[in-house]
Amino acid sequence: MSRIQTAFLDLGLMDTLSGKDTPVHRLDPRAKLLTTLIFIITVVSFGKYEISAIIPFFIFPAVMMSLGELPFYYLFRKILIVIPFAFMIGIFNPLIDREILMRIGLFSISGGWISFCSIMVKFILTAGSVLVLIACTGFNSVCMALEKMGAPRIFAVQLLFLYRYIFVLIVEASRMANARALRSFDGKGKGMKVFGYLLGHLLLRTIDRAQRIYLAMLCRGFDGEIRVNRHLEAGMREVIFTVAWSAFFIAMRVYNIPLIAGSFITELIL
Amino acid sequence: MHMADALISPAVGGTMWAASAGLIAYCSKKVRDDVDDIKIPLMGVVGAFIFASQMINFTIPGTGSSGHLGGGMILAILLGPYAAFLTMASVLTVQALFFADGGLLALGCNIFNLGFFPCFIAYPFIYKKIAGEQPTQQRIMAGALAASILGLQMGAFGVVLETLFSGISELHFRTFVLLMQPIHLAIGIIEGLVTAAVVTFVWKARPEILEMAATAKPVRHLSLRNVIAGLLVFAAITGGALSWFASANPDGLEWAMFHVSGKEELESPEKGLHSMLGAIQEKTAFLPDYSFKNPEEKEGHAKTGEGEPAANSGEDGKWPTVSAGTSVSGLVGGALVLVLAAFIGFALKKRS
Amino acid sequence: MSHHIVEVKNLKYTYPDGTCALKDISFRITHGESVAVVGENGAGKSTLLLHLNGYLMSGNGIIRIGDYPLTKETVKEIRRTVGMVFQDPDDQLFMPTVYDDVAFGPLNLSLPPEEVDSRVENALFTVGALHLKSRPPYRLSGGEKRSVSIATVLAMSPDILVMDEPTSNLDPRARRKLIELLKTFKHTKIIATHDLDMVMDLCERTIVIHKGQVMSDGPTAEIFMNQELLAESHLEKPLRMQGCPVCGNK
Numbered sequence: 073m074s075r076i077q078t079a080f081l082d083l084g085l086m087d088t089l090s091g092k093d094t095p096v097h098r099l100d101p102r103a104k105l106l107t108t109l110i111f112i113i114t115v116v117s118f119g120k121y122e123i124s125a126i127i128p129f130f131i132f133p134a135v136m137m138s139l140g141e142l143p144f145y146y147l148f149r150k151i152l153i154v155i156p157f158a159f160m161i162g163i164f165n166p167l168i169d170r171e172i173l174m175r176i177g178l179f180s181i182s183g184g185w186i187s188f189c190s191i192m193v194k195f196i197l198t199a200g201s202v203l204v205l206i207a208c209t210g211f212n213s214v215c216m217a218l219e220k221m222g223a224p225r226i227f228a229v230q231l232l233f234l235y236r237y238i239f240v241l242i243v244e245a246s247r248m249a250n251a252r253a254l255r256s257f258d259g260k261g262k263g264m265k266v267f268g269y270l271l272g273h274l275l276l277r278t279i280d281r282a283q284r285i286y287l288a289m290l291c292r293g294f295d296g297e298i299r300v301n302r303h304l305e306a307g308m309r310e311v312i313f314t315v316a317w318s319a320f321f322i323a324m325r326v327y328n329i330p331l332i333a334g335s336f337i338t339e340l341i342l
Numbered sequence: 343m344h345m346a347d348a349l350i351s352p353a354v355g356g357t358m359w360a361a362s363a364g365l366i367a368y369c370s371k372k373v374r375d376d377v378d379d380i381k382i383p384l385m386g387v388v389g390a391f392i393f394a395s396q397m398i399n400f401t402i403p404g405t406g407s408s409g410h411l412g413g414g415m416i417l418a419i420l421l422g423p424y425a426a427f428l429t430m431a432s433v434l435t436v437q438a439l440f441f442a443d444g445g446l447l448a449l450g451c452n453i454f455n456l457g458f459f460p461c462f463i464a465y466p467f468i469y470k471k472i473a474g475e476q477p478t479q480q481r482i483m484a485g486a487l488a489a490s491i492l493g494l495q496m497g498a499f500g501v502v503l504e505t506l507f508s509g510i511s512e513l514h515f516r517t518f519v520l521l522m523q524p525i526h527l528a529i530g531i532i533e534g535l536v537t538a539a540v541v542t543f544v545w546k547a548r549p550e551i552l553e554m555a556a557t558a559k560p561v562r563h564l565s566l567r568n569v570i571a572g573l574l575v576f577a578a579i580t581g582g583a584l585s586w587f588a589s590a591n592p593d594g595l596e597w598a599m600f601h602v603s604g605k606e607e608l609e610s611p612e613k614g615l616h617s618m619l620g621a622i623q624e625k626t627a628f629l630p631d632y633s634f635k636n637p638e639e640k641e642g643h644a645k646t647g648e649g650e651p652a653a654n655s656g657e658d659g660k661w662p663t664v665s666a667g668t669s670v671s672g673l674v675g676g677a678l679v680l681v682l683a684a685f686i687g688f689a690l691k692k693r694s
Numbered sequence: 695m696s697h698h699i700v701e702v703k704n705l706k707y708t709y710p711d712g713t714c715a716l717k718d719i720s721f722r723i724t725h726g727e728s729v730a731v732v733g734e735n736g737a738g739k740s741t742l743l744l745h746l747n748g749y750l751m752s753g754n755g756i757i758r759i760g761d762y763p764l765t766k767e768t769v770k771e772i773r774r775t776v777g778m779v780f781q782d783p784d785d786q787l788f789m790p791t792v793y794d795d796v797a798f799g800p801l802n803l804s805l806p807p808e809e810v811d812s813r814v815e816n817a818l819f820t821v822g823a824l825h826l827k828s829r830p831p832y833r834l835s836g837g838e839k840r841s842v843s844i845a846t847v848l849a850m851s852p853d854i855l856v857m858d859e860p861t862s863n864l865d866p867r868a869r870r871k872l873i874e875l876l877k878t879f880k881h882t883k884i885i886a887t888h889d890l891d892m893v894m895d896l897c898e899r900t901i902v903i904h905k906g907q908v909m910s911d912g913p914t915a916e917i918f919m920n921q922e923l924l925a926e927s928h929l930e931k932p933l934r935m936q937g938c939p940v941c942g943n944k
Binding site for chain 2: 076083109115116138151154157165174184195199200206208211214223224225226229230233235236237240241243244247249264265267268270271275276279283296298323341
Binding site: 284 | 744749777786793850
């Protein structure tokens with residue numbers, strides 16, 4: 073299947089997931105957005121040789137995924153697709169930083185490998201938490217939350233428009249891409265010149281569409297200001313959710329629980 | 343070349359967030375003041391176009407690989423810098439949220455790298471200068487190509503600096519620059535050619551569209567100065583905050599100095615600034631950190647910096663310098679918690 | 695009461711690129727009438743519709759909606775009076791959810807929130823789409839999109855409905871439902887279309903436009919019987935008026 077159709081299905085699936093009705097989905101989007109942000113900052117604030125202390129942070133996405141009934145493998149695959157950049161940058165660490173930091177029996181592990189693993193763990197956590205956020209909140213609600221939290225309205229509206237028309241334009245673009253594919257042979261017809269025309273046409277159509285949308289807005293009294301009749305309600309649940317998770321993150325940041333637990337167990341055994 | 347959360351420190355992420363948020367606020371105001379209301383739907387729909395167009399590939403001659411449209415420059419040419427910046431910011435936001443392409447914290451970096459440079463540097467100072475008031479096809483081609491390449495070079499350099507200041511990657515400045523800039527030169531040439539092709543197509547078919555973008559902001563000259571002034575103020579504030587941190591936390595600075603001297607064999611030219619930022623990072627983190635390993639005490643000693651209070655309980659060895667025993671404990675404990683996390687997830691799933 | 699009247703006198707319009715779209719159009723539509731505007735592609739139907747709510751304004755000719763002539767001063771009021779349903783619902787439904795979209799117009803009228811709410815509910819109920827309230831527009835079928843588009847306009851409580859190709863891209867069942875729905879409306883209706891069978895169901899009067907001019911204006915039945923007129927403006931008799939090729943009935 074072509075890339076564009078995959079992207080379309082992907083967006084559609086994320087959108088469907090966000091439409092579920094679970095306790096996590098019902099929470100005010102602001103609480104989830106804020107908590108996710110705190111989560112990411114705490115994770116990223118760990119030192120570069122830290123691995124074990126970060127592990128407890130997997131609890132947050134795990135809990136959100138199960139309460140939100142989100143498909144684990146699907147989200148994990150999505151993370152893997154985007155990992156290459158972090159991998160590419162991170163993989164230099166073992167090459168450059170060869171000092172031995174740790175010995176387990178006969179194996180010695182260099183600082184570079186540890187910091188590389190730390191990058192990968194952080195990547196999975198941060199990328200995962202964002203996907204979880206969107207899958208259990210929905211893009212439109214995140215935009216509303218952004219606006220309520222002080223983002224300029226025009227920017228929020230802009231995001232909403234963008235999201236709304238992605239669905240329309242991807243279908244349009246994939247029709248054009250299919251039409252091109254059906255008449256391209258041996259790689260001919262897929263070069264840059266045809267690509268330029270294709271995009272140029274799509275762009276002109278898009279601009280015409282924007283004009284029609286503008287007209288439709290004018291017809292219904294648009295005066296430069298977009299108004300939305302929607303209230304977000306944050307109650308006790310949201311406060312507890314945000315405070316409890318943040319407290320948990322900070323506690324995990326301060327105390328290396330795995331290390332404490334691990335020493336306890338190894339002491340018992342040895 | 344989207345930055346990832348895992349590669350940046352909270353200090354760098356936060357700074358770039360603030361910079362990008364400020365620019366978004368500024369551009370929003372600018373676009374609001376623009377009399378042309380049609381820009382509101384136009385920005386959104388053209389943003390969706392950039393998104394959709396990135397899903398269509400073309401074959402790069404002679405290589406067999408494929409390229410796609412980047413976006414920043416074409417947006418600037420079509421919409422003017424302010425609207426283009428907002429649109430690029432929203433394209434990147436959607437990519438970050440839906441495809442985890444560039445994280446939430448790194449979003450500030452990405453918006454700055456891929457939005458600010460093309461819209462506020464490459465467009466006004468390169469594209470406009472080359473394309474001129476009465477553009478011809480050749481001028482548009484040359485302008486779009488040059489501006490795309492340079493915009494992307496600056497963006498790539500931004501990635502390098504942000505990564506280095508974050509101190510997560512071990513890459514040295516020179517290696518990193520030598521790695522990033524040529525790759526992005528290639529990407530930039532391709533993006534420039536595509537941008538040029540699409541822009542000339544639009545210009546031939548409907549020249550009034552490009553004129554609309556060009557004429558929509560007669561005060562641009564003045565505004566650009568404002569943007570630069572704003573950036574200077576921002577830099578001053580950051581600098582002030584930086585020195586405040588340094589003076590308010592003499593230990594931190596001392597600690598950083600200690601490490602600089604301990605790190606002599608690593609000939610990194612950005613050493614001073616790096617450790618300075620390291621000190622900030624340490625203070626902005628919730629606990630003084632011990633991530634900067636010291637070669638001199640790599641074995642045996644379970645302590646890092648002198649000036650650092652041993653906040654944690656006695657045997658909590660600092661990761662980089664711990665003995666094998668504690669490391670094993672860390673591994674065992676880590677595995678344990680991982681199993682626990684999985685179990686919690688599983689149990690909750692069963693229940694719900 | 696005269697505010698449901700639409701009157702167009704000697705309307706001319708030339709696009710900035712020099713294309714002459716409307717040469718000389720005049721007609722008068724009175725309260726409660728349902729009028730079809732038909733003609734070949736490029737005859738000027740859409741350009742005409744764009745004039746009726748003041749998106750396009752030309753110095754030549756007069757448009758009168760109800761008591762007011764259409765001018766820059768009255769355009770806001772007129773846009774409230776004339777509800778416009780676009781050909782492509784994707785252009786009309788631009789907000790994140792069906793609710794937001796239907797509420798867009800009423801909110802721009804600065805109505806109080808409760809009033810907005812009840813208008814949205816009523817409009818959606820009328821078109822039978824109340825259950826779609828919280829759905830995003832891209833999750834609707836073609837027929838549902840069309841119904842919601844109509845609801846977005848109804849929520850403004852217009853007196854006059856202007857529709858561009860309302861039956862295009864609908865499956866036969868959705869088309870039939872739409873026709874039944876439109877039949878129940880008491881508004882003055884102006885429908886630009888190629889679907890002549892629908893015209894027979896809905897419109898007692900038809901205006902034929904050809905090359906920017908009114909070719910003919912009269913009762914639908916008469917116009918559709920005039921073979922020559924139809925052929926000249928690239929039209930065909932509606933299917934149900936043609937003889938059945940299978941059973942050979944004339």
